[in-house]
Amino acid sequence: MPEARGNAEAVSSAPGSRAPGLALDDLPDGLVVVAADGSITDLNDVAGRLLGRPRGELLGMPLRRALPLQDTSGRRWWDVLRDDGRRPSGVTDDGHGERLLLLPGGTELLVTARFHRDATGTLQRAVLALRTPDERRRAETDTTSLIATVAHELRSPLTSVKQFTASLLRRWDRFTDEQKRLMLSTVQADAERVSRLVGDLLDVARVDAGRLTVHRRPMDLATLVREHVDRLRMAGYDDDRFVLTVAEDLPELWADPDRMAQVVTNLVDNAVRHGAGTVAVDVTGADGSIVLTVDDAGEGIAAENRPYVFSKFWHGGGRSGTGLGLYVTRGLVEAHGGDVDVDSSPAGGARFTVRLPAGEPG
Template sequence: MLPDPGSVRAGGVQPGNDGMRPGREQQGVPAWPRQDLIEAARVADALGQGFFLLDAKGRLLLINRASRRLSGHGSGALTLRSLLKACFPTDSDRDAARSVLLGVARDRVPAQLSTVVQGGERIRNLLLQAAAVPDAASMMVVVSILDVSMCSSVAERPEACAGDMDCAADQLSPGCGPFRSARYGFFDANPDLCVTLDARGRIEQLNRRALASTGFVARNVVGRHFSRFLGSHARRRVREAFDTFASAGAIDNLEFDIVGKDGRRLEVVASARARGRMGDGLWQGAWVVLHDVTRRNLLQRQLRQADRLAVTGRLAAGVVHEINNPIQAILMHLAIVESALPEAFDQRDSWKRIVQGVRRIRQVGADLLDLHRGPSSEDSADLNRVTREALGLVRAQFRKAGIRVRTELAPDLPSVSISSRHLYQIILNLLLNALGVMPQGGILTVRSRGRRGIGDVAIEIADTGPGVSAEIMQKIFEPFLTGKDDRGTGLGLFVTYGLIRDSGGRVRVDSAAGRGTTFRIHLPCGDSAR
């Protein structure tokens, strides 16, 4: 995917010092290499990112194909004016964008512009990131265009990426001279994590976004093999992909996880392009762009879970409603038959089992319907009082199981916006859950937190049980999931989740195998201070 020759405007690439930065030539800095710019544009093109370069007067020096495609610009001659016209719908927006871009050249302070364009049938949200090119012989601005339609909001895009060039340049290994300019212009104007690798896969350079996201300092990372930073699940898959890289020279949209400082995990979608071949047929290295999708994936998972639970909840309630009538009939007929059973009936055991079975079905239905019972007229509750009541109810069972209960209830909590009955049930369900996971004893910690006027009140219920695996965690609130023996209906946490959600609250679970589980529930305040 080479740049459209027509898009590199004739004479656009400045041949040398244009006098705007006197003294550069005396320092022996060579002219801006045209080839270097083209390579940067080509890489951006291959990665689907728009890339263009302006001089201080707003003349378009270079533009790649992706810019044309993203902006929806036709095939006509490109000028900054026509490009902005394609990107910004109104005259005033266009003028504002132009003055921002020229301001970047003048003040060397990066800027960011967001716009919505319609290219064909698709409406796209574009993000333009502009930064002055460091070390350029002339004043130049490099602008990257990214399609951020997939992101939930522009605010989600990193801001650190547009960080100042001088600082970023300081972290680069010396010796690249001005050749690095176009690359790092592209790099630092890039809201994604950008990394260059050498022929052996060792990290050469990282952009500011990569450093900010991973938490690393450049000197601790540069020179190390990229695979050291892969998550354990990703290692084999990514290595395989890079094996084919040798022949294909490209990797597209490979999703995996990387591990940053202190074990922080990032989910990324990566694209890579090879950099020029050396004499022995090996690539000189690779450009790698990693798009951080951690947050997007998290939101998607939460959305999927909420969706699934909502559907399951409706379905379950429907089923329960349907079985209420037959169970009512069964209960009546059981009573009728029971009254007619002879004293010497020799199948008493089977009879008892039938009755127990019906009772159990009835309990499942009652648990599920807790979600759909009418709200009581009461709409706020005292969290500490309800917590103490619920603890009082199970205290004996906890003592019997050898579980120590620690309570840290914050004084003077505002009331929470939920009925006492529902709150009681939420807390009781979580306490019973804790009881179920600590049959050999342990410590249960119940903490409440919140201040008047803050907006929500939190309660934490932590056990020292075996914890849950990541796999179970994904479906912890799903119905009929039970890790305990047969006693539960497997609906406790499902109902809990529904009640919390209905009250406008939220719940978070922290757990890892062997580390116990903590449920943290935030409920909106019922006070006027809310």
Template structure:
């Protein structure tokens, strides 16, 4: 009993150091039981094999000759599995005995007791070769059982210390990752670092991070680690966010599974994909809105992920959400800046164009008026009339330009009321010819179908036709055809001339403002107005060379039944 007291005293002195406590317990067990050899084994995560083994009684040379330490098989495994003390006068006679490895000293008598914490077996403490060749006694068993209780405390303390150290390491690693991410401007690189950190901190074999696209039905990007490039190539398409990953995002909460295949949402794996068991998935969310998920599979060394693993994965997922959200905001801001810059440039170009276009007729008008003033007495009637007509033509050009600009602005801003109704194209073409009659020597052939009806604003269709006719008068040949054709998708109104057609260099910008040929007498706004008017009620306009030379403009309009019930849009 004195030996036990001394042993407990020695153990108490090192109670703040679990590893030293265990070493003292093994030595104390050998002393109080009178054994030649003593050892203590700690069970690993699988609950059967030994994760640590401490022993006393053998010199280092013998230990080296034996080689590998016990892993918990044979009689040692029986103590763990049965969870009760085992006393044997000759351990070789027990059915679980597996003998000894080469160079191992002979052992006969045996006493082994489980180290327990409640119902859980943490390991075992065992003695062999009782002094004097006798067997171990009830008193020995009681003493070793008491020491096993001390060992249980030490093992739990050691486990707690290990977890605390591991948690401290993980938190430090999280801080390091966060520090690195604050300086990383490339989104894909930042997300890859998060994935790599997750694999490291949570001991996961495979990690993936998917970000939902605009439609939110599949991943637009997917970052992963754990698979070599050859395996990735063999698998083929990357995940798009189905199965359990979808369940994580839809539910908006973490899912931890011992076997992913047992979840009802599991859809299995594609060909050549490695089998995955344990699973941890957490949503990547920002302000309650899920934008993706971070998932980890196959926990190394354990059967499933822990609550601490989930906390760490959630922290990393939050960092990913901030990175993705900030990147989206940055892209939107950059796009807005580019749009504003483009609008500013367009405004400057527009002002420049308007100033230039107004300057030319103003110069002509001024010159005509000055000539009239200076040559009041020296000009004959014909000369005065010519100068006056020149000034009037330039005034008309200026008025056309101003009216077109005002109309364009009204249409593009939506201020101009739009009255949609079923419109018969025949009468509209006739009205357009009345407002824009052909000049002398120009013939317009009409080939409209009386039954061709479209949903549009009658005023706008008439203006479209008159603008296209005026364009043909100015730039086309003496023969113009207006034609309508109908199919299941809509009606096409075509204005075709037999002139020289549009130069190839002008075609890409033909419907932009102030675009015109060198010899053009127009304002360069007519075709832009046609495009704006057509698009106002869901139509379109296009250009292509005519079949036999010349220009062909096609305006595509909707059938009344395709456009739905006529309405008024303000």
């Protein structure tokens, strides 16, 4: 939509004329240009198809007759725009963002309007962008799919928690101490999994809103990594699945320990779930930064997919999950003034590298 509006601003107000080099008929959305007197001066073929009339018939026609739009409350849209007291939120003298409006017969259109005025506020030209709700419906389908995925990710550990706690409550005396310990450890691990997922969802909202905060203090990243790897070993992973290398004389790191724990958990657990063989974790210092590297020996991530890995909801290559972990990881690292990227691992899998500025923040 922004491209459509940007090109349209150069369109002449003379009926049927177009600025050199513009290809309005190549735009995916319908475009209608309206003169100050309310008549249509130009439109592309997509707009003609959406309105069910040829371009030649619509040129010069009053906008109200060509697009007799109503909102879903039954109000005539052009009257709503002129009446300051009836204007919905988001509608100004300069136009409005995308709105769902209706043509006679119930045809739905998503309409965006831009009004161009002179220094006195007099309307000089209006530009309308039109499209069907298909793209919005696809976005709604994606949202529904995400909800289903999140529900599945939540239901799986919660089902396990319910089963183990129910068994313990009904037959506590029949289990040995070792069996109880194993079942309670599983319950704890599943509860932590649910907590992480809920935390990711909340952090996605914070990243999107620009409200992600960090509370920095001196911390030992190497110890944090060791503790997480130890927890994975205690959870049943083989000791030789992990190789941890920590450089000596690391520079001081000022960071939020809880947020760094999220970063380490997301990257190491991602390597365990989606990788294969050994997971190598290195903590080193270089050029005034502390560098955390996580390698796995799995299939890796194709070069053409790497630019999308940190996008919200991305989980390509048959990977399971919500696709939120790496998006949150990037947000957390960038909130500390660092960066994270992905490349090929020497072992053939994926390598994730986090660089964090060392020393006390200025």
